[in-house]
Amino acid sequence: MRQRRWIELLSDYDCEIRYHPEARTEEIKEENVKAKNLGRLLKPIFEIHSNGIRCLKGRIWLPSFGGIRDMIMHESHKSKYSIHPGSNKIYQDLKKLYWWSNMKAGIVTFVSKCLTCAKVKAEHQKPSGLLQQHEIPEWKWEKITIDFVLGLLRTPSGYDSVWVIVDHLTKFAHFLPMKKTNSIEKRAQQYLKEIVCRHGVPVSIISDREKTDGQSERTIQTLEDMLRACVIDFGNSWDRHLPLVEFSYNSSYHASIKAAPFEALYGRKCRSPKSYADVRRKPMEFEVGDMVMLKVSPWKGVIRFGKRGKLSPRYIGPFEIIERIALVAYKLELPEKLRGIHNTFHVSNLNKCLADENLATSLEEIQLDDKLHFIEESVEITDREVKQLKQSRIPIVKVRWNSRRGPEYTWEREDFFKRNYPHLFSSNKKTSNRNRAPGRRSRKEGRM
Numbered sequence: 001m002r003q004r005r006w007i008e009l010l011s012d013y014d015c016e017i018r019y020h021p022e023a024r025t026e027e028i029k030e031e032n033v034k035a036k037n038l039g040r041l042l043k044p045i046f047e048i049h050s051n052g053i054r055c056l057k058g059r060i061w062l063p064s065f066g067g068i069r070d071m072i073m074h075e076s077h078k079s080k081y082s083i084h085p086g087s088n089k090i091y092q093d094l095k096k097l098y099w100w101s102n103m104k105a106g107i108v109t110f111v112s113k114c115l116t117c118a119k120v121k122a123e124h125q126k127p128s129g130l131l132q133q134h135e136i137p138e139w140k141w142e143k144i145t146i147d148f149v150l151g152l153l154r155t156p157s158g159y160d161s162v163w164v165i166v167d168h169l170t171k172f173a174h175f176l177p178m179k180k181t182n183s184i185e186k187r188a189q190q191y192l193k194e195i196v197c198r199h200g201v202p203v204s205i206i207s208d209r210e211k212t213d214g215q216s217e218r219t220i221q222t223l224e225d226m227l228r229a230c231v232i233d234f235g236n237s238w239d240r241h242l243p244l245v246e247f248s249y250n251s252s253y254h255a256s257i258k259a260a261p262f263e264a265l266y267g268r269k270c271r272s273p274k275s276y277a278d279v280r281r282k283p284m285e286f287e288v289g290d291m292v293m294l295k296v297s298p299w300k301g302v303i304r305f306g307k308r309g310k311l312s313p314r315y316i317g318p319f320e321i322i323e324r325i326a327l328v329a330y331k332l333e334l335p336e337k338l339r340g341i342h343n344t345f346h347v348s349n350l351n352k353c354l355a356d357e358n359l360a361t362s363l364e365e366i367q368l369d370d371k372l373h374f375i376e377e378s379v380e381i382t383d384r385e386v387k388q389l390k391q392s393r394i395p396i397v398k399v400r401w402n403s404r405r406g407p408e409y410t411w412e413r414e415d416f417f418k419r420n421y422p423h424l425f426s427s428n429k430k431t432s433n434r435n436r437a438p439g440r441r442s443r444k445e446g447r448m
Contacts, residue, residue, distance in 0.1 A: 064101075146207050249261075292351060294319060382400055385397075397411070
């Protein structure tokens with residue numbers, strides 16, 4: 001290419017190019033070169049030890065030849081003592097001892113080629129494909145999302161579900177109590193009364209799709225937390241608190257619209273003065289004498305209402321810390337009621353109690369096992385019936401349960417219940433066996 005450039009340049013001239021093979025350029029003489037001390041410009045990068053190992057800031061340098069890098073990464077990823085950690089974990093461990101050029105990228109490439117990780121690791125990356133966002137509606141209540149909260153405790157009014165309807169533009173929501181056994185005609189009448197008569201007929205409805213109905217899923221999560229708090233603080237059935245829960249939700253600030261749904265819908269703030277203290281404190285260390293709440297979980301092996309303990313408290317206490325066992329373990333002063341439980345807990349099971357009031361969950365009304373699981377026991381059988389089906393008859397009993405929210409009643413199958421609680425069917429137990437017509441049911445309890 002260089003010769004071609006010169007040929008193009010000389011093509012405009014009338015000249016002849018001749019080659020002289022014996023012609024030699026004058027050799028560079030030492031006296032023609034000015035000696036310069038370049039050593040002072042070079043700074044040593046590696047520290048060379050007596051055994052020949054090169055180190056950089058205390059870390060051993062691994063060369064690219066010999067396969068030593070792959071051997072170190074293989075031992076840190078596939079050995080019995082590591083068991084396939086992620087690339088970031090390997091890098092954080094290896095960077096304290098070793099160094100080589102482009103080290104982090106090399107570890108990422110090595111882990112990405114592991115076939116075992118490809119088979120067993122959970123996918124934490126976002127799925128492929130671009131997100132197809134819904135078009136923003138031009139006006140309020142043109143596009144709505146609907147979903148259902150099922151499996152709640154049946155109230156004396158017979159409600160066991162909540163119908164959640166959310167406006168896509170203003171985030172304004174309606175929480176409608178309902179029965180799981182309601183027919184389509186009843187739901188249509190309720191929809192016309194609560195939605196169409198107030199806001200008109202929507203243009204689009206998104207119903208019960210997790211990938212496209214994230215608005216309802218997020219609203220349901222907030223709704224369940226608010227209902228759970230109301231039941232714990234104020235007692236009674238959850239359907240009595242549902243109107244105020246809806247009012248509180250719609251009058252509170254939403255980060256997505258930078259305003260409250262009530263203000264976005266009506267153009268003014270709600271007249272009810274409310275202030276919220278958003279204290280997001282998650283202390284990882286506690287001092288001796290601090291009051292903490294203890295995390296409990298429902299017993300998964302017991303089934304009531306199809307789902308058990310959905311509105312049960314998540315924490316009990318508060319309890320005082322009497323000793324710090326380790327960096328992440330603390331010993332609590334537990335009451336006599338919990339003497340069968342080991343009083344040392346991991347910090348993940350504790351939550352600092354910031355309440356100024358002297359509040360405590362009554363342990364007399366809550367039964368726990370040694371695993372800190374709730375146990376609710378049946379008290380007595382108050383009624384009996386026979387449920388008439390098309391081709392069979394099923395004996396059922398009305399059971400009163402022991403609960404901190406007051407007496408709770410459920411209808412259970414007699415054969416299953418007698419197998420688990422035979423003492424309730426003894427001769428000395430007083431039960432009212434009324435002679436009712438087959439298929440007849442109580443007004444308050446509703447159907448099974």
